[in-house]
Amino acid sequence: MIELAGVSKEFQTRGKRTRALDPVDISVSEHEFVALLGPSGCGKSTVLNMVAGLLAPTTGKVSYRGTPVAGPNGRVGYMTQKDTLLPWRTVADNVGIALELQCRAVTPAQRRERVAQALDLVGLTGFDAHFPAELSGGMRKRAALARMLVYEPETLLLDEPFGALDAQLKIVMHQELLRLTRLRGMTVLFVTHDLSEAIALADRILVFSGRPGHIRSSHAVPFGPDRDVLTVQFEPAFAALYQELWTELKPEIEAPEPRP
Amino acid sequence: MTRIVWRVAFALVVLGIWQAAGSLWGDEWISRPTLVAARIVELARTGLAGHIATTLSEIALGLLIGVPLGTLTGILLGRTRLLSSLLRPVIVAANSVPIVALAPLLIMWFGLGLAPKIALVALVSYFLLFFNTYSGVTTIDDDLIDGLRLMGANRREILRKVVLPATMPWVLSGLKSALPYALIAATVGEMMLARDGLGFLVTQFAGQYDMTGVYAALVVLMILGVLIAELAARTEAWMLRWRTVAGE
Numbered sequence: 001m002i003e004l005a006g007v008s009k010e011f012q013t014r015g016k017r018t019r020a021l022d023p024v025d026i027s028v029s030e031h032e033f034v035a036l037l038g039p040s041g042c043g044k045s046t047v048l049n050m051v052a053g054l055l056a057p058t059t060g061k062v063s064y065r066g067t068p069v070a071g072p073n074g075r076v077g078y079m080t081q082k083d084t085l086l087p088w089r090t091v092a093d094n095v096g097i098a099l100e101l102q103c104r105a106v107t108p109a110q111r112r113e114r115v116a117q118a119l120d121l122v123g124l125t126g127f128d129a130h131f132p133a134e135l136s137g138g139m140r141k142r143a144a145l146a147r148m149l150v151y152e153p154e155t156l157l158l159d160e161p162f163g164a165l166d167a168q169l170k171i172v173m174h175q176e177l178l179r180l181t182r183l184r185g186m187t188v189l190f191v192t193h194d195l196s197e198a199i200a201l202a203d204r205i206l207v208f209s210g211r212p213g214h215i216r217s218s219h220a221v222p223f224g225p226d227r228d229v230l231t232v233q234f235e236p237a238f239a240a241l242y243q244e245l246w247t248e249l250k251p252e253i254e255a256p257e258p259r260p
Numbered sequence: 261m262t263r264i265v266w267r268v269a270f271a272l273v274v275l276g277i278w279q280a281a282g283s284l285w286g287d288e289w290i291s292r293p294t295l296v297a298a299r300i301v302e303l304a305r306t307g308l309a310g311h312i313a314t315t316l317s318e319i320a321l322g323l324l325i326g327v328p329l330g331t332l333t334g335i336l337l338g339r340t341r342l343l344s345s346l347l348r349p350v351i352v353a354a355n356s357v358p359i360v361a362l363a364p365l366l367i368m369w370f371g372l373g374l375a376p377k378i379a380l381v382a383l384v385s386y387f388l389l390f391f392n393t394y395s396g397v398t399t400i401d402d403d404l405i406d407g408l409r410l411m412g413a414n415r416r417e418i419l420r421k422v423v424l425p426a427t428m429p430w431v432l433s434g435l436k437s438a439l440p441y442a443l444i445a446a447t448v449g450e451m452m453l454a455r456d457g458l459g460f461l462v463t464q465f466a467g468q469y470d471m472t473g474v475y476a477a478l479v480v481l482m483i484l485g486v487l488i489a490e491l492a493a494r495t496e497a498w499m500l501r502w503r504t505v506a507g508e
Contacts, residue, residue, distance in 0.1 A: 054406055074412035084407040088425045088502045097421065103412040131502045151411065 001187055002028040002051055002155070007060035008212075009046050019212040020046050023060060026206065026215070033181060033188040035202035037195065037245065039252045043213025044191040045080075048157045051189060052078050064155075074103065077153035079161045083144040085132040091143050092128035095119060098151035118146040122176065138169045145173070149180060155187045162197070174200055174229040182225050195245050199238055200229050207245060209252050216248060291472040299476040303461075308480065314457040315484070318374055318446040322381020323438065330386040331431050334393025339423065348394075355387045359445065363452045377449035377457070384445045385438040389431065396430025397423060429500055436492040443485055458484070 004026040010019045021043035028034050036044040049055040050062050053073040062069045064076075085094045096115040099106050106114070119125050122142040132140055141161065148156065158177075162170045178201060181188050192198050198205050205219045222237045232238055275293045282292030300308070333351075337344040359380065366376040404422050413421065450459025458481050465473030 052406075052410055054410075072406070072409040072412075074410065076410060078407070078410045080403065082403060084401070084403045086404060086422065086425070088428070097408070098411040100421070101408075101411055101413050101417055103414075133502070 001030045001032075001065055002026070002189070003061075003063045004047065004050070004057075005061050005063075007047075007050060007057040007062055009043065009050065009055065010058045022212045022214040024213075024215050028187060028189060030187055031185050033178075033190065033201060033203045035190045035192060035198035035205045036208055037192060037198045037205050037249070038208030038213070038216075039210055039249065040193060041213075042208040042210030042252075044208055045159050046213070048078070048159050048189060048191055052076055052157055075153060076155045076157050077148035077151070078157045078159075079144055079148050080159045081161070081163050083132075083140045085140060085143055085147070087132050089131075090128065091124060091130050091132070091135070092119070094132065094143060095128075095147045095150050097147065104151055114150055115146075118150040121149065121180070122146045123172075138165050141165060142173070145177075152184060153186070155189070156181065157189050159191045160193070163192075163194075170197070171230060177201065178227070178229060195242055195249070196233065198245070199223075199241050200227075200232055205245065207248050209249075219245065287472070288469075289471055291475050295472045296475045296479060299472050300479065303476060303480075311456050311458050311461055312480065312484065314374070315443075315446050315450065315459070318377040318449070318457065319381055319439075319442045319488075321374070322378045322446070323385050323435075323442055325378070326382035326385030327389050327435060327438065329382075330389025330434070331393045334390045334431075335397055335419075335423065335427065337390075338394045338397025338427075339419075344394075351387070351390060355391075359384050359387075360448050363449055366449070367453050372453055372455065377446050377454070380445040380449045381442045384441045385435075388438040388441060389434040392430045392434030392437075393427055396427035400426045432496045432499055436489075436496055439488045439492045440485060443481070443488060447481065 004024060006023045006025065007021070008019065008023040009021040010017050024047070026034075026047065036047060038044055046055065050057050051064070051069065051073065053062075053069045053071050056070075064073055085091075086097070089097065092112075092115050095118055096111045098104055099111045099114060115128070116125070119128060122145050124139060124142055124146060127135065127139065127143075132143065135143065141164070145161070162173050165173060174197070180186070190198070190201060199221055202221050203225075205221060207216045207219070208214070209216045219241065221241065223232055223235075278290070279293050282290055282295075287295060333347075337348055362383065363376070363380060366379045370376040370379060400423060404426070405418055408418055408422055446457070447459035447462070450457035451463045454460040458477055461477040462474055462481075465471075465477060
């Protein structure tokens with residue numbers, strides 16, 4: 001469903017060309033949950049930006065459902081570390097904004113109903129009239145998640161969406177995310193540097209190394225779609241995969257940062 | 261409450277010193293608060309309202325022209341790089357001419373009526389609104405725009421739902437700074453050549469060496485300025501409720 005063939009990316013900064021991503025091939029099939037795991041600065045986010053159509057690849061081809069991605073890809077929901085809630089809109093108006101757009105227009109009554117559902121889903125019922133600045137970081141994250149889920153995009157691109165959350169809330173969000181994506185048959189590309197998060201959520205993990213980024217290996221996660229995010233951590237297979245990934249990532253993390 | 265008491269007390273002390281100085285050295289140069297107050301009352305009976313109305317309508321009409329035009333060009337140039345690289349230097353250059361220096365030119369063009377003062381107010385507010393709006397538009401977080409584009413928003417929807425609301429605080433702060441400048445522009449225009457307005461009153465009294473009259477007109481201008489600034493601040497606070505909330 002999502003195909004990257006020989007895709008690389010170079011950035012031009014102050015007259016110097018830096019290669020962010022060596023040519024990579026990634027193929028994601030429908031309903032699959034793929035985690036991109038690796039240290040920061042290895043081009044994972046660049047991959048998401050290219051699938052979203054916000055960046056064009058320097059070489060290679062990105063296609064989505066067989067058609068090349070050119071310009072913003074309206075079939076994906078994108079959530080980054082930074083929540084992009086509009087500060088002048090209340091939580092409810094932020095969550096419902098996608099349904100105000102011409103391409104997904106619904107009646108105001110329908111919009112209210114779906115917003116209420118989405119808020120309920122992420123546990124923000126009762127906060128609909130608050131402005132983003134009145135919420136905690138975790139609540140803003142949940143509002144951003146609700147905003148993305150309300151229009152039911154078929155594919156989610158998530159770039160360390162839960163990076164700033166505390167451990168307990170993270171687990172709750174993991175459970176919600178897994179439940180929802182399974183329920184609605186969504187395809188997910190999930191960028192993270194957290195090994196446990198990748199194992200707990202994904203069907204497949206692509207290990208990146210930098211820089212320039214390239215794919216080091218691919219690992220199938222031995223847990224089914226009906227896994228319990230909380231208990232799966234105690235399975236021996238979890239520990240084994242963790243060990244394996246850690247061995248691969250360790251030299252990356254220990255190696256001194258190359259000075260530009 | 262106590263703060264108000266202190267303020268009133270301070271004002272009374274200042275007025276008392278002024279009154280004493282006026283009685284001590286004669287009131288021909290510095291007048292006296294009691295005389296000024298009496299003059300204001302007298303002026304109020306003989307057409308002060310008309311002068312105030314003239315000045316205020318010059319301000320209102322000038323803002324009505326300058327504010328929308330400045331906002332519009334600010335948004336247009338802020339969103340179109342080509343247009344900005346073409347026209348912004350021209351606007352910057354035009355803005356570096358002291359506006360007051362244009363007053364004689366405008367009077368020659370537009371005559372003695374309200375028109376040249378309206379033009380002056382329009383020019384001053386145009387530049388303030390343009391630069392504020394332009395900064396607002398160009399500092400919008402691209403991630404906010406990208407987020408909406410990925411939801412499938414078209415250009416018009418991005419303008420309406422992100423660009424305009426994000427620029428709103430900048431437009432309002434431009435308006436807030438434009439108001440006192442508008443009062444200055446209108447007054448300066450009236451002082452150059454006019455038949456009515458508060459600026460005209462000041463020059464008329466000054467021409468007659470009538471210091472009490474000059475002070476009376478200045479006090480009225482001051483009150484007008486304070487009221488305008490207060491109105492602007494209240495409007496801004498109300499329009500930007502979401503930001504006040506953020507400050508808590």
